[in-house]
Amino acid sequence: xxxxxxxxxxxxxxxxxxxxxxxxxxxxxxxxxxxxxxxxxxxxxxxxxxxxxxxxxxxxxxxxxxxxxxxxxxxxxxxxxxxxxxxxxxxxxxxxxxxxxxxxxxxxxxxxxxxxxxxxxxxxxxxxxxxxxxxxxxxxxxxxxxxxxxxxxxxxxxxxxxxxxxxxxxxxxxxxxxxxxxxxxxxxxxxxxxxxxxxxxxxxxxxxxxxxxxxxxxxxxxxxxxxxxxxxxxxxxxxxxxxxxxxxxxxxxxxxxxxxxxxxxxxxxxxxxxxxxxxxxxxxxxxxxxxxxxxxxxxxxxxxxxxxxxxxxxxxxxxxxxxxxxxxxxxxxxxxxxxxxxxxxxxx
Numbered sequence: 001x002x003x004x005x006x007x008x009x010x011x012x013x014x015x016x017x018x019x020x021x022x023x024x025x026x027x028x029x030x031x032x033x034x035x036x037x038x039x040x041x042x043x044x045x046x047x048x049x050x051x052x053x054x055x056x057x058x059x060x061x062x063x064x065x066x067x068x069x070x071x072x073x074x075x076x077x078x079x080x081x082x083x084x085x086x087x088x089x090x091x092x093x094x095x096x097x098x099x100x101x102x103x104x105x106x107x108x109x110x111x112x113x114x115x116x117x118x119x120x121x122x123x124x125x126x127x128x129x130x131x132x133x134x135x136x137x138x139x140x141x142x143x144x145x146x147x148x149x150x151x152x153x154x155x156x157x158x159x160x161x162x163x164x165x166x167x168x169x170x171x172x173x174x175x176x177x178x179x180x181x182x183x184x185x186x187x188x189x190x191x192x193x194x195x196x197x198x199x200x201x202x203x204x205x206x207x208x209x210x211x212x213x214x215x216x217x218x219x220x221x222x223x224x225x226x227x228x229x230x231x232x233x234x235x236x237x238x239x240x241x242x243x244x245x246x247x248x249x250x251x252x253x254x255x256x257x258x259x260x261x262x263x264x265x266x267x268x269x270x271x272x273x274x275x276x277x278x279x280x281x282x283x284x285x286x287x288x289x290x291x292x293x294x295x296x297x298x299x300x301x302x303x304x305x306x307x308x309x310x311x312x313x314x315x316x317x318x319x320x321x322x323x324x325x326x327x328x329x330x331x332x333x334x335x336x337x338x339x340x341x342x343x344x345x346x347x348x
Contacts, residue, residue, distance in 0.1 A: 001127050002025065008233070012159070017026070028066040030305075031277050032068050032137065034144060039304075040119065042070075042076060042078035043077070043297065044076060044077045044078070044265070045075045045080065045105050046078070046080070047079075047082065047088065047102050048062070048079050048081050048085055048103065048106075049081075049082040049083075049091060049096070049102050049104075050082075051084070051090045051093070051209070052210075052231070052234070053235055054081055054270070055096055055210060056130075056231065057230060057285050057289055058163075058232045058285055058289070060285075061084045061161075061284050062081060062106070063280060063286040065280065065281030066078075066079040066245065067273075069274050069277050070281075072273050073273055074278065075286065077266065077274060079104065084211075085144060085210070087209035087211075089209035089210070090110045090189075090190065091113070091209060093105050093107075094107055094110055094111065094113075095134065097154065097259050098114075098152065098153060099331060100261055102261050103259055103263065103290060104230050104258045105253045105256075105257055105258075105259070107231065107254060107255055108252055108253070108254045109122065109190070109191035109193070110191060111149075111255060111257075112193055113192070115145070115149060115151075116331060117148055117332050117333070118149065119191060119192075120141065120145070120332050120340050120342075121195075121252075122251060123325075123328060123347065124315075125248075125312055125315065125316045125319075125339065125346075126315070129249050130162075132343055132344065134286070136255060138158075138159065139343070140342070141336075141339050141340055141343060142160065144336055144339055148185055149279070150260075152302075154173075154257045154258065154259060154309065155257060155260050156255045156256070156257050156260075157278055157279055157282075158255075158279050159279040160253035160254075161253060161254040161256060161280035162253055162282075162285060162286045163226030163227075163231065163251075163254055164230055164252070164289055164293065165228060165248040165249075165250070166226045166228055166249055166251070167185075167226060167228065167232070167245060167246050167247055167249075168226045168247050169225055169227075169232060169237055169243060169244045169245075169305070169341075170184070170224035170241060170243045171217065171220070171223055171224060171240065171243075172223050172224075174243040174285070175245035175310065176245070176308060176310060177310075177315075178201055178314055178315055178318040181201045181202055182202035182203070183204060184203050184204060184224060185221070185222045185223045185224070186198055186206065186223065186224050186225065186226065187205075187207075187212070187213055187222040187226075188208075189208055189225065190208070191207070193328070194250075196324065196327065197319065197324060199320035200318070200324040201318055201319065201322070206221070206222050208221075210235075213225055213235065213311055214235060217237065218240045221258070225237065226247075226249070227242075228252070229293060229300065230293070230296065232291055232301060232305075233303075238300055238304055238305045239304075242306060244300065244307050245307075245308050245310055246308065246309050248311065248312065249309045249312070254337075256278055256282065273288065275319065282299075287325070305306050322347070325348035327341065328346050
């Protein structure tokens with residue numbers, strides 16, 4: 001929660017203080033004046049939480065952006081980052097940012113529990129590459145979602161951060177075709193869209209917050225999970241999984257959202273600086289992910305994962321036959337769906 005600096009002054013007057021002590025004190029104050037100014041608390045302190053490992057590219061670029069904000073505002077705005085679910089799971093932090101206990105939160109699929117249409121960029125097999133993704137979420141589709149976010153007292157910043165195209169890892173068998181998913185106990189995020197998709201493919205999806213996934217895999221509560229390669233690596237899922245099937249079934253990004261009431265306590269110039277630099281950080285992080293994806297497969301192979309490439313078309317056909325696209329077209333509404341298909345092409 002944003003806290004304003006309070007400045008108190010204490011003036012001590014005494015006739016018994018010797019001139020020597022006064023001079024010594026004056027010298028000490030002069031010698032430490034720079035350090036004192038540096039140690040002063042910021043005028044606005046913001047708490048920013050996420051459920052991603054500290055080593056994830058989002059946290060690296062977010063830390064860089066927060067440093068830039070501190071410098072650009074002459075120390076008036078200080079954003080402290082709490083990564084790796086230090087403030088609770090994603091559903092907990094979403095509640096916190098709505099109440100104002102948390103100022104900023106990087107939220108992915110759990111946002112759909114409050115704003116169903118926020119999940120529309122993650123519709124299965126909607127995008128084949130990042131060019132299509134960024135055109136949509138930086139354009140009209142993203143604008144549609146931001147307007148819906150504003151209705152629940154949050155501000156969604158203009159640029160989404162990249163989580164990447166999601167791939168399936170398993171401990172017992174590779175996934176080559178839709179039938180391989182039947183009966184598989186698969187961890188999914190706490191999001192209706194993910195649960196719906198995998199149920200349509202015959203999977204047994206289990207919604208688990210990200211912070212609990214490693215343990216769920218380790219103890220065989222679930223057989224597998226699905227995440228982008230960067231998270232598979234950062235969370236060390238290769239230690240408890242054997243196969244990685246390159247399904248690329250969904251793209252997922254993160255909205256950087258702020259509690260509107262808290263954020264608007266900042267003067268307009270500070271708000272604009274904060275938004276501008278966090279948006280710049282998002283664009284840099286997208287480039288980081290593009291570079292990282294080139295090397296991650298080879299690195300994860302060295303760490304023990306066995307990869308296989310998947311033909312996506314049979315999965316798309318299975319979803320269409322199961323009524324998945326028709327169902328979500330109805331849930332998202334015609335306006336949102338037509339906006340999506342302007343970027344993705346026809347899906348249903």
